[in-house]
Amino acid sequence: MTLLRFARVTAFGLSASTFVFLFLHDSWRTNNLFLVPDLLLCVGLALAAAMPGDRAAPYLITAFAYAAGVLATSVSSYAVDGRLGLPSLVGALGSLALAGALLVARRPAGQPA
Numbered sequence: 001m002t003l004l005r006f007a008r009v010t011a012f013g014l015s016a017s018t019f020v021f022l023f024l025h026d027s028w029r030t031n032n033l034f035l036v037p038d039l040l041l042c043v044g045l046a047l048a049a050a051m052p053g054d055r056a057a058p059y060l061i062t063a064f065a066y067a068a069g070v071l072a073t074s075v076s077s078y079a080v081d082g083r084l085g086l087p088s089l090v091g092a093l094g095s096l097a098l099a100g101a102l103l104v105a106r107r108p109a110g111q112p113a
Contacts (some may be wrong), residue, residue: 064099
């Protein structure tokens with residue numbers, strides 16, 4: 001499986017799991033600070049993963065970077081309450097790793113960073 005295909009599958013999985021999380025934890029309240037960022041995360045990852053051909057890579061990089069930021073904020077929110085948000089932590093680290101891997105893979109050989 002190529003890196004791009006793996007990133008697409010992961011993006012769809014992260015998007016779907018975040019959307020399901022919103023239902024399972026009754027997160028549709030208007031006072032939920034994460035509702036809009038989570039919905040943007042879901043839509044952004046799904047759209048980026050659905051982009052045709054190699055054009056998906058820059059969109060996936062952007063969507064994964066955004067997801068890493070949203071999920072890292074979620075991890076911090078759990079930490080303030082004295083809890084460990086393990087799903088958010090795994091999602092944040094995975095998103096960061098995939099954004100970095102796609103970014104490095106997109107750079108032509110021999111070009112400086």
